[in-house]
Amino acid sequence: MLVEKNLDIVPAEYNGQSHRVSLSGLKPAEYFRQAKSQLRIGKQKEAFELLQQSIILFPNDPVLLSHYGYLLVLVEKKYRMGVESCLKALDKLQTDWLFNEEVFYPVFYHNLGRAYALAGKRKEALDALKKGLSYDPWNSDIIREMRSMGMRREKPPIPFLERSNPLNIFLGIMFHKKKYDSVAKKSVVSLNISGLRFPKIEM
Secondary structure, three states: OOOOOOOOOOOOOOOOOOOOOOOOOOOHHHHHHHHHHHHHOOOHHHHHHHHHHHHHHOOOOHHHHHHHHHHHHHHHOOHHHHHHHHHHHHHHHHHOOOOOHHHOHHHHHHHHHHHHHHOOOHHHHHHHHHHHHHHOOOOHHHHHHHHHOOOOOOOOOOOOOOOOOHHHHHHHHHHHOOOHHHHHHHOEEEEEEOOEEEEEEOO
């Protein structure tokens, strides 16, 4: 029995965007928590059934849609429908969500990447996972998923410094968000630090 070890952590501020309550008295976030509890003990089918119920009642909740899409692929092998659900969740996140959507993007792209991977679409899966890393370059779930697909992390921008070095963290975020190039083209000034030359980025 496959146990879901790498559960996505959805920010605590998520309580389900809809204030509606189902006939069972559950709100969207409560469906989600129950589904995660089932996944922790390896009950994927039960988790899927919970999310399936929740989608009928709360069809526009992006958190439910994203996880439902992934489980639709994992449990039911409905690849096209699962991927479409994950994409719909991202669209809802951008247009209808009340919270800071950037906090949720790594989770949603992780689900999309896993759905693509299960569907045999490796390129699309890696593209989605890389997109997730652009919002959170150190997301352990996404990094683990990429490694399982045989994808090694890129070297840090300054290889002889630790990844945890603030300069590598800053440059890594800039590279992943594709902002570094556009900024660097405007102004790249040499900065000499202990005899080493680094690009100075003017913000």
